[in-house]
Amino acid sequence: DTEVTQTPKHLVMGMTNKKSLKCEQHMGHRAMYWYKQKAKKPPELMFVYSYEKLSINESVPSRFSPECPNSSLLNLHLHALQPEDSALYLCASSRLAGATTYEQYFGPGTRLTVT
Amino acid sequence: QKEVEQDPGPLSVPEGAIVSLNCTYSNSAFQYFMWYRQYSRKGPELLMYTYSSGNKEDGRFTAQVDKSSKYISLFIRDSQPSDSATYLCASITGANSKLTFGKGITLSVRP
Numbered sequence: 001d002t003e004v005t006q007t008p009k010h011l012v013m014g015m016t017n018k019k020s021l022k023c024e025q026h027m028g029h030r031a032m033y034w035y036k037q038k039a040k041k042p043p044e045l046m047f048v049y050s051y052e053k054l055s056i057n058e059s060v061p062s063r064f065s066p067e068c069p070n071s072s073l074l075n076l077h078l079h080a081l082q083p084e085d086s087a088l089y090l091c092a093s094s095r096l097a098g099a100t101t102y103e104q105y106f107g108p109g110t111r112l113t114v115t
Numbered sequence: 116q117k118e119v120e121q122d123p124g125p126l127s128v129p130e131g132a133i134v135s136l137n138c139t140y141s142n143s144a145f146q147y148f149m150w151y152r153q154y155s156r157k158g159p160e161l162l163m164y165t166y167s168s169g170n171k172e173d174g175r176f177t178a179q180v181d182k183s184s185k186y187i188s189l190f191i192r193d194s195q196p197s198d199s200a201t202y203l204c205a206s207i208t209g210a211n212s213k214l215t216f217g218k219g220i221t222l223s224v225r226p
Contacts, residue, residue, distance in 0.1 A: 006158075031212050042203055042216035043159065056213065090158050094212065102147050102207050104214055106158040 003027075004107035006091050012113045015081060021110045023074040023091030032074040033104065034066055035090040043090055043106075049074060050096055081114045088112075118142045119206055121217030129225050134191040138204035138217045141185065145206035145215070148180050150189045153201045153219070162202075163189065194224045 004025045013019050023032065031050050035043035048056035049068040063085075065077040074091055088111050094104040121138045128134055136150075147166055151159035163178035165171045171178045179188040187204050204217040 004158075033212070040219075042219050045213060048212050050212065056211070088156075088158075096212065102209060102212070103149055103161055103164045104212075105161060106151075108158045111156070 004091055004093055004105050006089075006107035006110050008110055009108070010111045010113075012115060013078065013081065014115055015083070017081075018077070018079045020078065021076040021089055021091075021112075023076075023107055024072055025091075025093040025105070025107075026072055027093060027105070028071075029093035029095055029105075030071060031094045031096045032068060033092040033094075034064075034074070034076050035092060035106075037088040037090055037109070047076075078112075081112075083114050086112055086114045117217075118145075118215050119204060119217040121204055121220055123218070124220035125223060126220055127223040127225060128194055130194060130196060132194050132224070134189075134194050134198070134222060134224075136189040136191075136202050136204070136220055136222070138187040139185055140187065140206050140215075142206070142208070142215070143185075144208040144210065146209045147207045148178070148187050149205045149207075149214075150176075150178055150187075151203040151205060151216075152198075153203060155200075159203060194222075196224045196226050199223050 034046040037043045047066045052068045067075040088109040090109045091107040092104040150163045153159045168182045175192045177190040201219045201221045203219040
């Protein structure tokens, strides 16, 4: 099973709202990722968690707050977003560096619209 | 210069054609290479994953890596309308978990 699930599929939020995106995988992967993808662009890395600890933050604004409660779950908490934050937010997981394979498996994404 | 460059598109071919998608990379530390397929408004789906130079075949898809020239290719034989999607090449060093993507190319297979 190479499935990464994400909820919700779609989210519309105002600039003063607080919302959360959720991601789950049961492949035993110990690296999990958040990406942002704008239309007709490749995914852009936001955060990487390794063994449930934040290992990479690609200078993402603090209005995005990631959380990894356990090895299967990844959340992205959103607060005071701007309209330009509207995008497809993708979660991915993989084995960690040092393993024999590194391929990342992506979820279907959450399409976020900020009004 | 971006670390992974991908041929610009879009690309339109008739059904049954052989499709060649290409990328080049500049970072010699890249060791692992992936091709993702992304349908409109969906997440990227891992198609092929290669480590060494040479060819890897999976059904109608062949991934080719030439590390000496830093060239990555994906060939699709007997292309089908269902292959119409955006194809993204990606590379990773293995020292960390950062995946570097090409820009992506949109393929349209005409019935």
